[in-house]
Structures are given as structure tokens and as C-alpha cells.
Amino acid sequence: MADPSTCLPLTRDSVAAARVLIKPFVHRTPVVTSSSLSALASSPSAASDLTEEGKRKANPKLRLWFKCENLQKIGAFKARGAFHAIERLKREPGWLAGGGAERGVVTHSSGNHAQALSLAARTNGIPAYIVMPTISAPPKIAATKGYGANVVFSGSTSVEREAVTAKVIEETGARLVPPYDHPDIILGQGTLGLEFQEQVEASIAEENEKNGKTDTGKKRKGLDAIIAPCGGGGMLSGLALSCENTGIRVFGSEPLFQGADDAKRGYESGVRVEAVSTLTIADGLRTPVGHIPWSVIYERRLVAGFYSVSESEIKRALKLVYERLKLVVEPSSVVPLAVALYNEDFRALVEREAGEEGWDLGIVFSGGNVSLDALGKLFAEEES
Incomplete structure (x- = not known):
């Protein structure tokens, strides 16, 4: 790779420049919605309205948008x-x-x-x-x-x-050419964020026009927040750069199993965790956050926080995507959806800060490279 000191600065403008370079080579992946998944996310996350501690469960209003990088070239x-x-x-x-x-x-x-x-x-x-x-x-x-x-x-x-x-x-x-710990990689991954923002803005503008909304009164304009998986942090840091100074908040999501939530732990302690050893089913997220992604995520505070979920919650979210969206995704891809559906801390944050208006929440499906045999085993384990 090029010497990082000779690379473009890590800014939103540099992400835009990267987008021009790779446009002939990559897909502009679709954004999809699901009224049923948005309804689930906008209801208490289980049959009971109370947590195990007897507290009321959060009941945020969420409109979910899914960026389908599982349909990108090579499936990610x-x-x-x-x-x-x-x-x-x-x-x-x-x-x-x-x-x-x-x-x-x-x-x-x-x-x-x-x-x-x-x-x-x-x-x-x-x-x-x-x-x-x-x-x-x-x-x-x-x-x-x-x-x-x-x-x-x-x-x-x-x-x-x-x-x-x-x-x-x-x-x-x-x-x-390292997997994530280099400016050129980070800027390339961030291009999905620019697309995501534009696609949702266009969809909401079309919706506003159909509903006859005018400039008087409250109008939704685009995404309020995006939540994405975090492994080495190349994509999350690039996404955060693409949202810098836009008002869109960016969150990271991780598995909890066997310490796979290294970025969350590091973010909360202020010290980057440099080694991870975990066999989480979200195998794309078994990597510790790299030094350069960390500088964007934590040192520049371009990521607003991290949330983690259990293996069972990941499996439940994966099954929902297959049943409701009919999309092939890998376990790592559904970790942010699992957070939106099941993580009480995140859901309480949305309810508290968004109120009755709710959030248009972007969720990145990072990839779809999973074998049918592996999926069969995952779902069999969940049913047993």
C-alpha cells in the first residue's frame, strides 16, 4: 500500500473522491425497507413489556432502511x-x-x-x-x-x-494491501455511506411528495442515524467519515460472545483492545479494531457509541431477514438489526432522543457470503 502519510486526508471530501475512482468497478447497491421489521423494532422487544429487572421496556419509533452490500461484487x-x-x-x-x-x-x-x-x-x-x-x-x-x-x-x-x-x-x-488498517481502504469502504444517504433522501423526498407535504410543518429529510457492524473498523470508520458534519449519528455494533465486543469495551475504557479470541457465529467480526480506524472512531469521536448482542439475538435477527426480506446475508450482517430489535440500551436511547417523531435508522448489511450448510446448522441449533 501507499505510505499513509501520502494518502488523502480522512475526510468526507476524500470519501467523495474515492467514490469517483471506484465508480466503474463496483455496484451501487440497493436500499430496501420492511414495514414488518420496522413495526417489530417499534414495539417492545419481547412478549413481556418488562425487563428482567422489572423495568418498562423501551418502545421507540423506528423506520428501518437496509443498505444491501450483500449484493455488492464478491458479496460484500x-x-x-x-x-x-x-x-x-x-x-x-x-x-x-x-x-x-x-x-x-x-x-x-x-x-x-x-x-x-x-x-x-x-x-x-x-x-x-x-x-x-x-x-x-x-x-x-x-x-x-x-x-x-x-x-x-x-x-x-x-x-x-x-x-x-x-x-x-x-x-x-x-x-x-491490508484488510482494514489503511486510509485507502477506509475511504473506499466509506463510499457506501454516501450512497446510503442519497438513496434514503431521495426515497423520503418522493414519499413527502406523494403525501402532499409542503415546506410548512415537519418534514423528514433523510437518515437520523446509521448502525453498522464493526470488526477491524475499516467500514465503520469510513461510514463515519461519510456522515461527518451531516447531523447523522453513527453507531457500531458487535457480538457479545467471548469478548467479541472489543470495540465497545475499548470505546468505553478509552483504550483500544488489540487482541480478540472468539468463536462468535458472526465470524466477520472476530477482528480487533485497527489503529487508523480507531483514530476516526474514538479519537475524533465520529462514532457515537457501541452496542452488543448475544448469539441467540443474532440468530433471531438472521431468521427474520430470511423470512421477511428474502435476502441472503451472513450472521455478521444482522448484528446491527439485532441491536435495533433487542438491545434495550440502544432502544431506550432512541425513545428518549427521538420521541414521537422517531428515527429513520440505516442498517448496513455488510455481506452475504455464507454457505447453505452453515445456515442449516445455525437454524438447527436455534430450534434445538
């Missing part, structure tokens, strides 16, 4: 950052003419970033070397190879992956 938002990273490299003086492109790019990833970088490299005729743990899911290995990458296997720990990556760089001269 990661394509945005990977294509932006390649486009920035192509503009680095001497990289194309000096043989840098011929030496290729390298990363270590067992999931969506592996596939995204492989596709971006193939599109540009550049070699890609992907270091994948031997325990990676066979479908993900096959998909990465299918995009033309040279897959190199490693052990499962971060130390082992990084050692093999360093060896590949030494042998090939390939340029490292």
Missing part, C-alpha cells in the same frame, strides 16, 4: 476498499511504469477481503497473493482461487499469517 462491501486501494496504487508515481504492478499485491485474509482483492487485481491484470490459514472454509478458498489469486497457506494465528505474508513480499516484491 470489501470490494469498495480493495478497488480503491488498487486505483490509488495505479496513480502512485512509478508503480505502473516501474514494474510494481507486475510484482502484484498481497494480503492475509480468510474471508471477504481475500476475494475482494483477488477480483480487483484480476480486473487490472495484476498478480494477487493471498495468505489464508489452512483452517479457512473450503468455499472461501475456492472462491479466492476462482478470482485468479495465488493462495498461500499459513497457520491460523496472526503471527503465523504475518510471517508468511512477509516471506511472500520478500520473494515477489508484491505490495501489501
